[in-house]
Amino acid sequence: MAKPRAYLDWNASAPISDQARGAMLAALDLVNASSVHAEGRAARHLIDEARGDVAALVGAKAENVVFTSGATEAAATLLTPRYRMGRSPLAVSQVYVLAADHPCVLCGGQFPSDRVTVIGVDGNGVVDISALSNALARHDKGGGLALVAMHVANNETGVIQPIAEIGRVAREAGAIVVLDAAQAAGRIPLDISDGSADFLIISSHKIGGPKGAGAIVAASGLMMPAPLLPGGGQEHGHRAGTENVAAIAGFGAAAREAHAAVADMGTIRAIRDAIEAEIVRLAPDAIFYGRGAERLPNTVFFSLPGLKAETAQIAFDLAGVALSAGSACSSGRVGPSHVLKAMGHDGEGGLRVSIGPRTTSSEVELFRAALAGIAARRNAKREAA
Numbered sequence: 001m002a003k004p005r006a007y008l009d010w011n012a013s014a015p016i017s018d019q020a021r022g023a024m025l026a027a028l029d030l031v032n033a034s035s036v037h038a039e040g041r042a043a044r045h046l047i048d049e050a051r052g053d054v055a056a057l058v059g060a061k062a063e064n065v066v067f068t069s070g071a072t073e074a075a076a077t078l079l080t081p082r083y084r085m086g087r088s089p090l091a092v093s094q095v096y097v098l099a100a101d102h103p104c105v106l107c108g109g110q111f112p113s114d115r116v117t118v119i120g121v122d123g124n125g126v127v128d129i130s131a132l133s134n135a136l137a138r139h140d141k142g143g144g145l146a147l148v149a150m151h152v153a154n155n156e157t158g159v160i161q162p163i164a165e166i167g168r169v170a171r172e173a174g175a176i177v178v179l180d181a182a183q184a185a186g187r188i189p190l191d192i193s194d195g196s197a198d199f200l201i202i203s204s205h206k207i208g209g210p211k212g213a214g215a216i217v218a219a220s221g222l223m224m225p226a227p228l229l230p231g232g233g234q235e236h237g238h239r240a241g242t243e244n245v246a247a248i249a250g251f252g253a254a255a256r257e258a259h260a261a262v263a264d265m266g267t268i269r270a271i272r273d274a275i276e277a278e279i280v281r282l283a284p285d286a287i288f289y290g291r292g293a294e295r296l297p298n299t300v301f302f303s304l305p306g307l308k309a310e311t312a313q314i315a316f317d318l319a320g321v322a323l324s325a326g327s328a329c330s331s332g333r334v335g336p337s338h339v340l341k342a343m344g345h346d347g348e349g350g351l352r353v354s355i356g357p358r359t360t361s362s363e364v365e366l367f368r369a370a371l372a373g374i375a376a377r378r379n380a381k382r383e384a385a
Contacts, residue, residue: 003320005320005366006366008321008355008359009354010206010298011158012354014207014356015208015358016208017209017254019257020209020210020251020253024210024250027245027249028246030245031043033047033245034243043243046245046248046249047249048062049252050248050255051065053256054202054215058181058185059191059194060218064221067214067244068213069244070204071104071180071203073214073228074202075102075109075201076104076109077227079095079111079149080111080225081093081110081111081115083145084225090144090145091144092145093144093145094111094139094146095108095111095116095117095146095149096147096149098118100343102155102182106118119131119132121342121343123343124159124292125159125293125342126159126161126293127150127166129162129166133169146176147175147176147177148177148178149180150166151183152180152190153188153295154183156301156339157299157339158183158290158299158354159295160184163196164196167196176198176199177198177199178198178200179197179200180201181200181201182202182206185203185258186208186254186262187297188265188297189262193219195219197219198219199216199217200216201214201215201217202215204250204251204254207257208257209252209255213247213250213251214251268356271359272297272298272300276288278364279371282372283375283378287303287304289350299353302350302351309351312325315370316351316367319370319374321366323353323354324351324354325350326350326352337349
């Protein structure tokens with residue numbers, strides 16, 4: 001009999017939901033959605049339904065959702081010097097990103113490195129608003145617009161950025177605002193109509209949908225980036241290529257569930273708090289990151305002094321618990337966390353526990369038992385030294 005395992009790595013990828021899987025299976029036999037015959041129209045109808053579901057998740061209009069292969073493609077499309085306002089080109093000369101951003105944003109997308117300005121964060125990983133404001137005040141508008149691209153919630157720490165403040169400062173500078181909402185969508189309320197952003201980035205597999213699907217969500221259809229993938233007229237000309245109908249259908253189903261789940265995040269927060277309490281009880285010297293700021297209700301990021309994060313991760317895995325040492329965005333490589341470095345930490349790295357609506361009490365108990373064993377071995381090693 002297989003030993004039980006606990007999956008506590010939802011920020012890396014949420015387990016696909018039954019509804020998303022069912023929607024995908026039902027869509028697999030559908031044909032090209034660009035075809036005008038009845039079969040093609042059936043596929044198009046399914047995509048349009050999914051577009052509406054994704055839009056509803058963040059308070060957008062369905063026509064302002066552009067499907068992509070994922071959040072990374074969405075970021076690469078949006079982080080570009082080439083925008084259009086209607087039919088008129090807009091020049092964008094500099095992108096402003098956050099030191100703790102996901103690598104697909106931190107790299108600056110299509111901007112050369114000398115046109116990428118990195119804004120620092122404080123010890124909790126929260127944007128230095130004054131630094132952002134000062135940087136934008138120095139921006140040379142004669143060369144083009146500024147583009148502010150930052151995450152809503154950090155993928156490692158779960159720390160939530162003050163997006164209303166970011167939006168206000170950016171608006172005063174006349175900047176375009178792109179918010180990476182891959183970790184935030186479905187976990188906290190989001191409403192693009194509140195004026196905080198021009199664009200949101202969303203990822204399907206972070207909310208229980210399939211891998212290989214994501215979306216650009218625009219506040220309006222008036223201003224849009226030049227397509228990263230030109231060609232056919234799919235996605236209203238914003239992203240060429242035959243649509244992945246099954247993945248999009250699964251994405252839409254997951255978005256419907258996530259929209260409903262946002263209202264019940266109190267339950268998930270209670271589980272997270274119980275996990276933190278167990279960490280404090282079993283390892284009183286544990287260091288928590290980002291606890292001084294507003295965080296996602298599902299994320300704990302901590303370290304055990306004297307124990308490398310990758311060593312602890314392996315120990316948890318052997319004990320049947322799947323969690324992360326940092327993020328899962330480097331093809332399985334484990335190394336120093338740029339997020340912790342940006343926050344002023346350069347220790348042994350951190351362990352990320354991230355949960356979701358289907359996390360069970362037995363999984364939490366398995367984590368507790370694994371941590372108890374790891375803490376006991378760490379204490380024994382210390383006493384023997």
